[in-house]
Amino acid sequence: MVANDSVLQALQAVIDPNTGKDFVSTKSVKHLEVTGGDVSFDIELGYPAKSQIPALRRALIAAAKGVPGVENVSVNLRTVVVPHAVQRGVALMPGVKNIVAVASGKGGVGKSTTAVNLALALAAEGASVGLLDADIYGPSQPLMMGIDARPVSDDGKTMEPLENYGVQVMSIGFLVGQDEAMVWRGPMAVQALEQLLRQTNWRDLDYLIIDMPPGTGDIQLTLSQRVPMTGAVIVTTPQDIALLDAKKGIKMFEKVAVPILGIVENMAVHVCSNCGHVEHIFGQNGGKNMAAEYQMDYLGGLPLDINIRLQADNGRPTVVADPDGDVAMMYKDIARKVAVAIAGKNRDFSSKFPTITVSANT
Numbered sequence: 587m588v589a590n591d592s593v594l595q596a597l598q599a600v601i602d603p604n605t606g607k608d609f610v611s612t613k614s615v616k617h618l619e620v621t622g623g624d625v626s627f628d629i630e631l632g633y634p635a636k637s638q639i640p641a642l643r644r645a646l647i648a649a650a651k652g653v654p655g656v657e658n659v660s661v662n663l664r665t666v667v668v669p670h671a672v673q674r675g676v677a678l679m680p681g682v683k684n685i686v687a688v689a690s691g692k693g694g695v696g697k698s699t700t701a702v703n704l705a706l707a708l709a710a711e712g713a714s715v716g717l718l719d720a721d722i723y724g725p726s727q728p729l730m731m732g733i734d735a736r737p738v739s740d741d742g743k744t745m746e747p748l749e750n751y752g753v754q755v756m757s758i759g760f761l762v763g764q765d766e767a768m769v770w771r772g773p774m775a776v777q778a779l780e781q782l783l784r785q786t787n788w789r790d791l792d793y794l795i796i797d798m799p800p801g802t803g804d805i806q807l808t809l810s811q812r813v814p815m816t817g818a819v820i821v822t823t824p825q826d827i828a829l830l831d832a833k834k835g836i837k838m839f840e841k842v843a844v845p846i847l848g849i850v851e852n853m854a855v856h857v858c859s860n861c862g863h864v865e866h867i868f869g870q871n872g873g874k875n876m877a878a879e880y881q882m883d884y885l886g887g888l889p890l891d892i893n894i895r896l897q898a899d900n901g902r903p904t905v906v907a908d909p910d911g912d913v914a915m916m917y918k919d920i921a922r923k924v925a926v927a928i929a930g931k932n933r934d935f936s937s938k939f940p941t942i943t944v945s946a947n948t
């Protein structure tokens with residue numbers, strides 16, 4: 587007779603490489619059933635991990651089979667992404683569980699390229715993902731996502747997102763000419779971006795990635811206050827670190843109590859396309875040091891690589907153009923860290939509380 591406890595004890599030896607903890611102590615083991623020599627259980631992950639599931643399943647089965655008396659093991663691993671807490675006083679949006687802002691202290695650091703590859707990497711791992719291009723100064727997502735169309739509205743009030751590579755997309759660039767959006771002043775830009783966000787019929791998203799306008803001005807600050815954000819990812823380049831721009835971005839999110847999920851260092855090293863020689867043009871470890879200084883996670887560094895630009899410009903960003911290549915793996919690794927960081931945050935319980943209505947007793 588095999589005891590449930592013996593199985594659980596054996597499973598504790600399997601460490602989730604993403605969280606560094608075992609599945610039993612994170613309460614990810616569900617529905618454990620032991621009947622004679624047959625063991626079955628589910629593992630519920632809080633983040634998408636399609637590519638890792640076969641290896642995890644093998645490790646869990648091997649661990650359970652190590653218990654004397656166990657003959658057959660059936661494991662079902664699945665991902666359940668839940669909504670997590672956002673800024674106090676800001677309500678979640680229907681159909682969107684977690685919003686992640688991708689921001690930068692200044693323009694041109696590769697924020698949009700990082701945002702699109704992160705969105706595609708999360709989708710590749712099995713999540714339901716949306717991408718909102720809020721970059722009024724250079725909406726590049728239509729080009730990078732290979733979408734040349736206008737959104738349709740069935741009811742005259744809301745718009746359907748466009749879709750490619752399994753990601754739902756809305757961009758300011760679908761609706762207005764670039765020179766038109768560029769000249770918008772603060773309040774007008776915020777209103778337009780909020781409408782773009784809230785009047786899109788996002789369909790059941792685990793994650794909505796927002797490609798923020800670059801910089802830390804009024805528009806960015808107001809959006810970070812009003813949009814229900816689970817967290818922010820800051821994209822920097824080594825020069826950006828030197829100029830303190832990235833630090834301004836960090837301060838902005840701190841001011842509005844949006845947690846920073848980590849820092850991505852872009853164009854950190856140059857890889858020679860002829861000889862493969864790796865060169866740290868702007869010095870080594872800038873991003874890592876900054877992350878340590880601010881007690882934040884360093885999510886990863888991307889090289890300055892001509893293919894990243896060419897693939898994005900051709901409407902097939904690296905994660906779809908070369909999904910098993912080194913660079914795609916770097917984006918996937920960063921995306922996984924982002925999702926795991928989100929899974930570790932407090933859940934949103936706002937919908938669980940009853941609404942209290944105060945009425946006058948006359």
Ligand SMILES: Nc1ncnc2c1ncn2[C@@H]1O[C@H](COP(=O)(O)OP(=O)(O)OP(=O)(O)O)[C@@H](O)[C@H]1O
Nearest residue numbers: 693694695696697698699724800889890891894895
């Ligand atoms: N790691 C990289 N290697 C090579 N080129 C890159 C890399 N990251 C981004 N680029 C290229 O650099 C340019 C700027 O990138 P991107 O548009 O993503 O920056 P951004 O920070 O979003 O800029 P903006 O502030 O204008 O929106 C683009 O042409 C892009 O293809």
